[in-house]
Amino acid sequence: MPPGGPTDLKRGAAPRSGPGAGRTTSTIHDVARAAGVSTATVSRAVRGLDRVSPQTRARVLAAAEALSYTVSPVAASLVSGRTRVVGVVVPFLNRWFFANVLDGAEELLREHGYHLLLFNVGTHQTTRSLVLDHGLLRGRVDALLVVSADLRPEEVEVLSSLHVPLVTVGLDMAGWDCVRIDDVRTGELAAAHLIGLGHRRIAYVGGDPSEDVHLATAVDRLLGVRRAARAGGLRLARADLLQSDWTVAGGIAAGQTLLQRPDPPTAVLAASDEMAIGVLHAARLCGRQVPGDLSVIGIDDHEMSFSHDLTTVAQPVHDQGRAAGQLLVDAMTGPPLSERRVETLPTRLVVRGSTGPPRPDWG
Amino acid sequence: MPPGGPTDLKRGAAPRSGPGAGRTTSTIHDVARAAGVSTATVSRAVRGLDRVSPQTRARVLAAAEALSYTVSPVAASLVSGRTRVVGVVVPFLNRWFFANVLDGAEELLREHGYHLLLFNVGTHQTTRSLVLDHGLLRGRVDALLVVSADLRPEEVEVLSSLHVPLVTVGLDMAGWDCVRIDDVRTGELAAAHLIGLGHRRIAYVGGDPSEDVHLATAVDRLLGVRRAARAGGLRLARADLLQSDWTVAGGIAAGQTLLQRPDPPTAVLAASDEMAIGVLHAARLCGRQVPGDLSVIGIDDHEMSFSHDLTTVAQPVHDQGRAAGQLLVDAMTGPPLSERRVETLPTRLVVRGSTGPPRPDWG
DNA sequence: TTGTACGCGTTATCAT
DNA sequence: ATGATAACGCGTACAA
Numbered sequence: 001m002p003p004g005g006p007t008d009l010k011r012g013a014a015p016r017s018g019p020g021a022g023r024t025t026s027t028i029h030d031v032a033r034a035a036g037v038s039t040a041t042v043s044r045a046v047r048g049l050d051r052v053s054p055q056t057r058a059r060v061l062a063a064a065e066a067l068s069y070t071v072s073p074v075a076a077s078l079v080s081g082r083t084r085v086v087g088v089v090v091p092f093l094n095r096w097f098f099a100n101v102l103d104g105a106e107e108l109l110r111e112h113g114y115h116l117l118l119f120n121v122g123t124h125q126t127t128r129s130l131v132l133d134h135g136l137l138r139g140r141v142d143a144l145l146v147v148s149a150d151l152r153p154e155e156v157e158v159l160s161s162l163h164v165p166l167v168t169v170g171l172d173m174a175g176w177d178c179v180r181i182d183d184v185r186t187g188e189l190a191a192a193h194l195i196g197l198g199h200r201r202i203a204y205v206g207g208d209p210s211e212d213v214h215l216a217t218a219v220d221r222l223l224g225v226r227r228a229a230r231a232g233g234l235r236l237a238r239a240d241l242l243q244s245d246w247t248v249a250g251g252i253a254a255g256q257t258l259l260q261r262p263d264p265p266t267a268v269l270a271a272s273d274e275m276a277i278g279v280l281h282a283a284r285l286c287g288r289q290v291p292g293d294l295s296v297i298g299i300d301d302h303e304m305s306f307s308h309d310l311t312t313v314a315q316p317v318h319d320q321g322r323a324a325g326q327l328l329v330d331a332m333t334g335p336p337l338s339e340r341r342v343e344t345l346p347t348r349l350v351v352r353g354s355t356g357p358p359r360p361d362w363g
Numbered sequence: 364m365p366p367g368g369p370t371d372l373k374r375g376a377a378p379r380s381g382p383g384a385g386r387t388t389s390t391i392h393d394v395a396r397a398a399g400v401s402t403a404t405v406s407r408a409v410r411g412l413d414r415v416s417p418q419t420r421a422r423v424l425a426a427a428e429a430l431s432y433t434v435s436p437v438a439a440s441l442v443s444g445r446t447r448v449v450g451v452v453v454p455f456l457n458r459w460f461f462a463n464v465l466d467g468a469e470e471l472l473r474e475h476g477y478h479l480l481l482f483n484v485g486t487h488q489t490t491r492s493l494v495l496d497h498g499l500l501r502g503r504v505d506a507l508l509v510v511s512a513d514l515r516p517e518e519v520e521v522l523s524s525l526h527v528p529l530v531t532v533g534l535d536m537a538g539w540d541c542v543r544i545d546d547v548r549t550g551e552l553a554a555a556h557l558i559g560l561g562h563r564r565i566a567y568v569g570g571d572p573s574e575d576v577h578l579a580t581a582v583d584r585l586l587g588v589r590r591a592a593r594a595g596g597l598r599l600a601r602a603d604l605l606q607s608d609w610t611v612a613g614g615i616a617a618g619q620t621l622l623q624r625p626d627p628p629t630a631v632l633a634a635s636d637e638m639a640i641g642v643l644h645a646a647r648l649c650g651r652q653v654p655g656d657l658s659v660i661g662i663d664d665h666e667m668s669f670s671h672d673l674t675t676v677a678q679p680v681h682d683q684g685r686a687a688g689q690l691l692v693d694a695m696t697g698p699p700l701s702e703r704r705v706e707t708l709p710t711r712l713v714v715r716g717s718t719g720p721p722r723p724d725w726g
Numbered sequence: 727t728t729g730t731a732c733g734c735g736t737t738a739t740c741a742t
Numbered sequence: 743a744t745g746a747t748a749a750c751g752c753g754t755a756c757a758a
Contacts, residue, residue: 025501027751038729043753051727070498074440075751078734083437085480093466099457106456106483115503117448118479120469135433138388140478248670281670304667307611307644390735401745406737414743438735441750 026067034063046071086328087141089119089159091149095246096274096302097317101147101169104321112329117141121149132158143328146171148217165331167324170217172342177331179324179343181315183217186347187224187269190297190313193349194267195232198357199295201265202229203240205254205275218271221299225269240265244275251278252285259286259294266295266358273298273305273312280308280354291356301350309353316345389430398426409434449691450504452482452522454512458609459637459665460680464510464532467684475692480504484512495521506691509534511580528694530687533580535705540694542687542706544678546580549710550587550632553660553676556712557630558595561720562658564628565592566603568617568638581634584662588632603628607638614641615648622649622657629658629721636661636668636675643671643717654719664713672716679708 031046032039037060044052045060046069052060063069077083086109090098106116117140121132132155137144144159148170151159156173159166167177194202204225207218222241229236242257244250251270258264259282270276276298280290288294298305301314323343331337394409395402400423407415408423409432415423426432440446449472453461469479480503484495495518500507507522511533514522519536522529530540557565567588570581585604592599605620607613614633621627622645633639639661643653651657661668664677686706694700 029751039752040730040754041728044728047753053727056727070501072441072502072751074437074446074502075734076753077437078435078441078736078751079753081734093469094459094462096457099462102481103456103483106481110483115499116481118465118469118481120466120473136478138433139435139437248666252670277667277670303611304640307615307640392735402736403738403746404744407744410737416743419743435735438750439737441735441752442737444750 025072026069027072028069030067031060031063031069034067035060082142083140084113085115085117085141086143086145086325087117087119087137088145088147089121089149090147091121091123093118093120096300097170097272098147100317101321101324104318104323105145105169105325106321107318108322108325109328112325114142114329123150137162143167143332145169145324145328146176165328167327167331169320169324172216175340177327177341179320179327179345181320181345181347183220184224184227186299186313186315187221187271188228189224189347189349190221190269190299191225191228192232193311193351193355194269194295194297195228195234197267197295197355199265199267200234200358201240201267202234202236203242203258203265203268204236205242205244205251205268205270205279207271208243208245221271244270244278246272246274248274248278248281251275252282253278255279255282256286259283259288264294266293267355268294268296270296270298273300273302273310276310276312276354277302277304277308280310290354292359295355295358297355299347305350305352311352311355312350313347314350315347320345388435389432390435391432393430394423394426394432397430398423445505446503447476448478448480448504449506449508449688450480450482450500451508451510452484452512453510454484454486456481456483459663460533460635461510463680464684464687467681467686468508468532468688469684470681471685471688472691475688477505477692486513500525506530506695508532508687508691509539528691530690530694532683532687535579538703540690540704542683542690542708544683544708544710546583547587547590549662549676549678550584550634551591552587552710552712553584553632553662554588554591555595556674556714556718557632557658557660558591558597560630560658560718562628562630563597563721564603564630565597565599566605566621566628566631567599568605568607568614568631568633568642570634571606571608584634607633607641609635609637611637611641611644614638615645616641618642618645619649622646622651627657629656630718631657631659633659633661636663636665636673639673639675639717640665640667640671643673653717655722658718658721660718662710668713668715674715674718675713676710677713678710683708 028039028042032042035042037056041052041056042060045057046064088102088105090102092098109116141164143165144162146166146168167179169179172178172180191202204222206222226236242254244254251274254275255278258268268279270279276296279296283290283294290296296310298310298312301312305312323345327341391402391405395405398405400419404415404419405423408420409427451465451468453465455461472479504527506528509522509529509531530542532542535541535543554565567585569585589599605617607617614637617638618631618641621631631642633642639659642659646653646657653659659673661673661675664675668675686708690704
C-alpha cells in the first residue's frame with residue numbers, strides 16, 4: 001500500500017478491467033502516478049541510479065511491483081541507442097565446436113545482462129546472402145560474435161559497416177578482435193606424439209579446400225604437422241594429405257581411401273575428432289586393428305572421443321566462447337581500445353588407446 | 364538520380380561530413396526529403412504496401428538505396444508492438460537433440476523473416492530463476508519456442524503471462540501447442556525389435572528421475588517398452604530398469620552396473636543414443652561382444668550412431684524444429700485458433716549391427 | 727533530490 | 743495516392 005493512496009493506484013492500474021478485459025502492460029507513467037512522482041524519478045529509481053532518496057525509491061519500487069511493471073526494452077533501446085543484444089554469426093548450430101562456443105558465450109553474456117540473437121548463416125551462398133545482405137543486423141545488436149564463418153569479402157564489409165564491437169572465434173582476421181587456439185602448435189603437438197611413438201608414415205586428413213581462405217584452421221594445423229615432421233626427419237607424402245569436410249562421414253571416406261592402398265600409412269592425424277572417429281570406423285570396416293595396424297589421433301576432445309578411446313589434442317571450446325563474450329563486454333562497457341586484442345588459449349595432448357607404436361615390420 | 368534534384372539529395376544526405384566525421388545512419392526523414400515525399404509515403408513504399416504509385420515508389424526506393432537507408436527495427440517495434448523476434452528456451456545448447464531442434468526452427472523462422480533470441484536456461488535452479496524471473500522476456504519476443512525444458516510451475520506461469528504464441532517441442536503440456544514424437548510407440552518399437560530377435564531379458568536405461576514430472580519422455584518410452592513386453596509375454600525385472608542422465612558417461616555407468624552382475628540381461632534398450640553408446644563402451648570395457656553377448660538399441664539416430672553401428676529408432680529432430688517454427692508463424696500471422704495443436708511426427712526403426720539374437724545357451 | 731519537456735524513428739489514423 | 747500528425751514508452755538535459 002504505497003502512500004499514494006488507493007485512488008491513485010486504482011487510476012494507475014494497468015490491467016484495465018473494461019468489458020474487453022484486454023491485457024495491457026503498465027508503463028512508466030502508471031508507476032509514476034501510483035507512486036506520486038514523475039516519470040523521470042521512476043526511471044532513475046528502477047535503474048538504481050543515484051540522486052533518488054531511499055524513501056522515494058522504495059515507494060517507486062513498491063508501485064512498480066504492485067503494477068508488475070517492466071521497462072519496455074524497445075522504448076529504452078530507441079532512446080538509448082543500445083539494445084543489450086549481441087548478434088552471433090555461426091555457420092552451424094548442430095556441430096560440436098559451434099554449439100559449445102555458443103554455450104560459453106551465452107553463459108558469460110547472460111551474466112552481464114546481454115541476450116544473444118542468432119544468425120545461422122549456413123554454408124549455402126543463397127542463404128548466406130539473404131542473412132547478411134538485407135541489413136537484418138542493423139540496429140538490432142550492440143555487438144557481434146562471429147564464429148569460424150568463412151566470410152566472403154562483401155560479407156566482411158557488411159559486418160564492419162555496422163560499426164559495433166566485433167569478436168571472432170577461430171577466425172583470425174586483421175582488424176577484428178579474436179579468440180583462438182594456436183592451430184600450428186596444436187597440429188605440431190599431435191604429429192609429435194605420433195612421431196615420438198615411432199611412426200614414419202603419417203597421413204593428414206584436413207578440412208575442405210573449397211571454402212574461403214579465411215578458414216585457415218586446417219591449413220595451419222597442417223603447417224604444424226609439417227614442422228613436427230621436419231623436426232623428426234620425416235617427409236610427408238603429398239598423397240597422404242587428404243581433404244575432407246570435418247564430419248564423421250568425411251572421415252570414413254578419407255580413411256577408406258588411405259587403407260585401401262597397397263601401402264597405407266601407419267598413422268592418421270585428423271584435423272577434428274569427428275573426422276578421426278570416421279577414420280576409426282573405416283579401420284574397422286577394413287579389418288584393421290587400432291592401434292596395432294593403424295594409430296589415429298584427432299583434435300578437439302569431443303565428448304564422444306572418450307567412448308571411442310581416441311587420442312586427441314584437447315581445445316577449450318567453452319572457454320573460447322566465454323573469453324569472446326568477455327572481450328565483447330569489455331568493448332561495450334569500457335573505453336575504446338586502439339589495439340586489437342588476440343587471445344590464444346592453450347591446447348593439450350590427451351593420450352588414449354587409439355595411438356601406439358607401429359608394427360615393427362612396418363617401421 | 365531521382366527527380367528530387369541534387370540539392371535535396373545533398374541536404375538529406377545522412378552521413379554528416381562534419382569535422383568529427385561521425386557515422387550517422389539515415390532516417391526515414393532523410394529519405395522523405397531526398398525523394399520529395401512525406402515520411403508516410405516512404406514508410407508505405409519501403410514496406411511494399413498498396414496505395415503508392417509506381418513512379419513514387421521507384422523514386423523512394425532509389426533515394427533509400429542512395430542513402431543506404433534501413434528501417435530501424437526498434438522504432439518500428441515500438442509503434443507496431445511487434446519485434447519479429449522469437450524467443451527460444453532450451454536447457455542445453457550443446458546436446459544433439461536441442462542443437463538440432465534449434466537448427467530446424469531457426470531455418471524455418473528465418474525464411475519467414477523472424478530472428479531467434481536465445482534463452483539457455485540450463486538446469487541449475489539459480490541460473491534458471493535469473494533467466495525467467497527478471498522479466499527478461501517481456502516485450503522482447505513475439506512468440507516463444509520451449510524445447511524440453513523441465514519447467515517449474517512458477518516458470519510456466521511466467522511464460523504464460525507473456526501472452527504470446529507458445530509452442531513446445533518434446534514437452535506435452537495442457538494448453539500449449541506442441542510438436543512431439545509418440546514416445547510410447549517409439550519405446551514399443553525398440554523393445555519389439557529386441558523381443559522379435561528372441562530376447563527375454565531386456566534392461567531399460569532411462570532418463571534422470573530427479574527432474575520435474577513434465578519431462579515425461581523417458582517415462583513414456585518405458586511405458587512403450589512395458590507394452591511390448593506384455594505383448595511378448597515377458598516381464599521386466601525391476602532391477603533391470605535403470606535411471607541415467609542422457610549422456611555417454613551415464614550410459615557407461617549404467618552399462619557397467621548391468622554387466623557386472625552375475626546374471627546380466629541379454630539386451631539393453633537406452634532412451635537415447637548417447638546413453639546407448641555409453642552402454643556399448645561399457646560392454647567393451649567388460650569384454651563382452653556386441654551383439655553376441657549383448658544387444659544394444661538406442662533412440663534418436665544421432666549422427667555418431669552410424670559409426671558406432673548402433674541400432675536405433677530414428678526421430679526427425681530437425682523436422683520437429685521446423686514444424687514448431689511453422690506453428691509459431693501460423694499463430695503470429697493467422698487468426699487465433701481456439702483449439703491447441705499437437706503435431707506428432709513419425710519415428711522408424713533403423714537396424715544396424717548392435718542388435719542380434721541372444722546366445723542360445725542364454726535363451 | 728525531483729520535475730518538465732523534448733526527442734528517439736517509425737507506424738497508423740485521418741484528412742485531403 | 744499522398745500528407746500531417748498523433749502516438750509508441752522511455753532517457754535525459756535542464757530547470758527548479
